[in-house]
Amino acid sequence: MLVGAEQGASAFLIGGEFLNFIQANLTRLRALLGNRLFQILLFVVLGIFAYLMMYSNVKPEKVKIELLKPAEQTIRSTKTVEDTYKTEQEKEEITQQVADVYTLKKEYAQNKVDLIASIFDSALEVKKETSPEDPESAGKDENENNSSKTATPAEKTVMLKQKLTDEVNKEIPESVFLALVEADEDDLKISKDLTITAVNNVMSQRITAADVENAKKRAEEELKYTSLDNELKNASISLARNAIIQNVFFDKDKTEVQRTQAVETIEPIKILQGQIIVEEGQLIDREVYRQLELAGFLNNDKTVFPYLGLFLFLTLITGALYYYFYLSNNTEDRKVTQMLVFSLVLMLSLSVMKIFSLFSDLKYVDLGYYFPAAMAAMLIKNLLHERFAAAITIILGAFGTIIFNGDVSGNLDFSIGLYIMFSGLAAIIILSKKNFKTKILQAGLLLSVINVVLLFSILFIMDGNYSKMEYLFYMIAAIVSGVASSVLTIGLLPFFEAGFGILSSIKLLELSNPNHPLLRKILTEAPGTYHHSVMVANLADSACEAIEANGLLARVGSYYHDIGKTKRPQFFIENQMNIENPHDRLPSATSRDIIIAHVKDGAEMLLKCKMPQEIIDIAEQHHGTTLLKFFYHKALKQGEDVKEEEYRYYGPKAQTKEIAVIGIADSVEAAVRSMVHPTPEKIVELVEKIISDRMNDHQFDECDITMKELSVVKQSLCETLNGIFHSRIEYPEFPKLEQKVRP
Structure with missing residues (x-):
């Protein structure tokens, strides 16, 4: 057992060192990508990688063709071309059939x-x-x-x-x-x-x-x-x-007119894409040889159009992606992170696609339909944003039409491209629902059902002649694709989260576990603060969902926003049960320093525990630069010569909507809790006053919350508070037992 423990510890250390190595290299890469030239280079590399992945799929197929010898394989036309010789023959015949006028x-x-x-x-x-x-x-x-x-x-x-x-x-x-x-x-x-x-x-x-x-x-x-x-x-x-x-x-003129009209009715004779030109074992006579030459099978080594088309296609996509990221309003650091994550997920998905395409010659079904089509969409939806998830889904759908083109006569298989695209979009919609944000495996099971319906709809539209066994394999492929997408997403998310410091819904769910060491620390050392944090979390979550902000982030951030109070819990009123308030014996300046310090202490504690930056920001910014009014006015009453700036939190002000809402919810919860008889009217008046004070104090100047959203936040907070502090039924017939109990 001792040997096993030592081996486990050694493996853990090796894994930690590998993770640190990855993080160190990613840090260097992110530093380089701060330069716009390297950002452009990143997308150039992405385009080159995609080109190499799809090069063999657009390369014209080489076939052995010899005149007046049997064909070694069935040859289908890879494109639609006009047979001008046949068309002219048809025109001459129809002209001869027109009688003189x-x-x-x-x-x-x-x-x-x-x-x-x-x-x-x-x-x-x-x-x-x-x-x-x-x-x-x-x-x-x-x-x-x-x-x-x-x-x-x-x-x-x-x-x-x-x-x-x-x-x-x-x-x-x-x-x-x-x-x-x-x-x-x-x-x-x-x-x-x-x-x-x-x-x-x-x-x-x-x-x-x-x-x-x-x-x-x-x-x-x-x-x-x-x-x-x-x-x-x-x-x-x-x-x-x-x-x-x-x-x-x-009548020569009328005769010519009728012949011209007859010729105009002749449709150009074409060799259609997918049309069989010669079957295996059939003699390649001069007519077949002429058609093969017309379809490009005799000079396919000389054509450059497929390669040029692929180059232009990838140039357009990578250029559009760079332009989209370049126009993003995010900070430079956030923008670089998004570029790297998006590029890595795209390259990973392309690699998996290519691997599947190399083994796609199964007897019953295209292996391409087993490809986890929604994996990239699920990863990007959890790591970045659904807009990026939709973009990568559309791009992969387009790439899929090229990579999985082995069973079609041309270079594009639109059926599998549609399947990949709509499967990814379905995954984005499923994960947008609140019930599935953190239930990726359940989302994958639901996606499997959607994949089955989607794939069968495509098969029925194509009206192919499939056997029962083939339908069975297609159904299995759709189910495997959905489940594999969710399983791979669950497996890859921790690596991206750890490597890039991204806070996903899964990570937030882990942090919301009451058994988390920091939450247990708050519960045991500052139970009043813990209860206050839970109340703030409920208020902030509802308000953020109402304005379509990240409610889960607001909830989890609220759990930790006051963790700094655990350093001196007795100096905060919610933890002062049956004890004297120590601030009554302290100078205002000392009380001020203790109260303000809980923000800095909380940020340091969270940073030390390697908590996500978003949680640290909430702890550091939820008070902004607001004024400690009680102690400021207390100092003024005591005749001290003080400045208002000395009694303000250090900030910074709220940088996101979630932090702004948490700050409002924090103040509202504390204020309503101190009310003796909270009524709906008093609650509305109090919430309006707190929001108005923060607006007048310019606490929302550095975040993008709007007046309309603040109005929605106010309404949500009032509804939640009315549900918590609802009226109690009085029992006058038992006056001795009557007492006020805070819910």
Whole structure:
């Protein structure tokens, strides 16, 4: 047993030395990071580390491809690219399928009808001019009439031709003109109507170049069986055949428009990301080889775009992080601590991610879903702030899409990225609830349930074909991820707390344990102070929660804020039970020094016990630079020549909202406890007076508490005090037993 004890002591010393070594190096690092250049260098190192972690995940996959040989593996396209060759082929085919557009010239029919009508009208005019009954010849001399009457058919034909154009005369045979001028006038009119009707009927239809002769025959058929004499009938047929021409012509412009419209309907043919180009064992012919070349598998060593994209992506993220920390309103020391913690947690999470990705070739499920997705969010939420936790969750979700891309054809797996991001955000929301702030394991169990629902929702949306065994493994992965996140958080928190001196909710919970040596010291040596501290803790906790400050810190800080009174407990009124007040026999200056000393003594005791700086600050600042009014006025009454500054606490003033609230609660509790008959009205008046006095004394000038928050604090304090100092029922029928009992 002695040997075991010695080994345990030796191990403890080694662990302590290792912790001191870590703390010493972190102290040096934090000192360096006080320089802005080293802060920038920190994020450069973070970016380089992330780049190295993800370099292999964006590196194009090398595949062995040989023309006219079977493929050694199934190859899927890693990106979506347009197959311009296939697209152009499709456009050419659709262009060839578009028929030529022919336009009907409707005016041609009317033109020919008008021409036929003009010829017949001209023939009728010749008939009238050469007819003896011509009214126009009545006024002429006899010689002229005789010459007209004696006009020969040839002369009439000449007269008719003179009324027509040379072009018409060339196209129409001489026999036609002769038949027209020799025909009877009534027959000529009938022939005109029949010929125009036949021409109009035929020309109203579409007549291509190949159909012209058939169209002429249709017109001839319409005129062939008329009652006209043969010569006039043949003349009409000849005129009709001459009038029938092609009226449908190729329209180049409209044809081009239709072909253009048809081409525009063709969607570009693409090789989609994830599409199988060639299956294992399939012959790589020239078409497959062309597609592989188009998809970038033949020249993937030459591309630099994935590396450039990753560089730009990480530059954007690290630059945004630096800018966010740079704009922070925290003190330089606090800012450096936040940078270091954030960077270390991010690098740790990236390392774990990479390790999981290296062993992600399981048969049933992606190992990436076992990754403790919420670990970083839980750590940062407890160590820093939920804003930083949300930031690291989003960043890790983005990184996860790249690192866990082994089972997808491209470089990004968005499903696992969404899972990591929403799992981390769910953890932040769970830990924001008061009941889970210090119950990380329970929070992890609840997170496991959420992970299962989240993962199954993603699987159902993707509509994959999964077996029951695969669903089972996915469920196990979600549960393991949630529990592992909480377990790792619990295991890593003490190292970060000790290394960086960060006060987390877990640490606060440990410090609130009544069995803590310092709390037992207060309880045994100054029980009145202990009771007073518990009362102040209740008041401050409620008030801080009301203004969304750290209620747990206020409660625990209140437990220790008056620990300095244990050095001289009998000089403080709450510990003076059945004894004479020693201040009645002491000079005011001495009493002043004793009272003021409890602040300094408390800070020294807490520092000696290596308590967190936040607790030390509460003990040192809760009185600020307020005035010891009782002893100051006592000195004035005794005629002493004193200055007000001599009877003030040394400060500093409250630097945080929590310390300001504790200072108010401390004064309020002591004042209300000294009241004989506290009523709600008196309590409200007292709280308002204390807050007003502190404001007028500028005790809140160095913290960021607002007037609205002070109003909420006042309301919370009054509600809590009314619950503590509520009215008692009097029993007048037992006057002898009636007495005042302080609750």
